[in-house]
Amino acid sequence: MEYAEDDYLMISGIQHFKFCRRQWALIHIEQQWEENAHTVTGELMHKKVHDPSLKEKRKDMIIARALPVASRKLGISGECDLVEFHKSEEGIQLHGHRGLYTIYPVEYKKGKPKLSEEDKLQLAAQTMCLEEMFCTEIPEGAIFYGETRRRETVAITEDLRDEVVRMFQEMHEYYRRQYTPKVRYSKACNACSLKEICLPKLGKTVSVKAYIEQSLKEENQ
Known part of the structure; x- marks a missing residue:
């Protein structure tokens, strides 16, 4: 099954859905949103990393910021904070660039690593979009946490992939029914x-x- 673009859901919504299905529905179905200190700090951090004027090429690596991604299979779209393309003999071709490259997505978060999996699920969803778009496999990515100022490597496991699929299927069903949980x-x-x-x-x-x-x-x- 493939979704039409008009039915795409936001990738970032998986974080809200994992935290609380009602919160997700209030934001994405009822279009309600309120700022607090946490959301403002997070937005400022993402605005910095999403600056389109910050494009880089470092020797054997190309860095893309605010890269639009989507998946017809999952019916989702959004942006990757940062994607690194590393030159590698085991990689894929990129239009306009010589050589082959592997893909490494990096998501930015304001706080510190969580015990729960919201951040990992969002990164996994972005990775699955990149795999579909570039016809490749991406075994891992990373999450950069603003509080610790370091990257945490995340293996994109089958368990994470399966949960991403299940959750977006449930989200599409809620959205189709315009259902807000109690x-x-x-x-x-x-x-x-x-x-x-x-x-x-x-x-x-x-x-x-x-x-x-x-x-x-x-x-x-």
């Missing part, structure tokens, strides 16, 4: 930029009145 409150809700829109604690109260009374009580403590 609230499921957890501690992670406190760090969510949409908590004032989502009102996660409301899902745990008996009524709106009880929620308001509890909020007033917390403010007065």
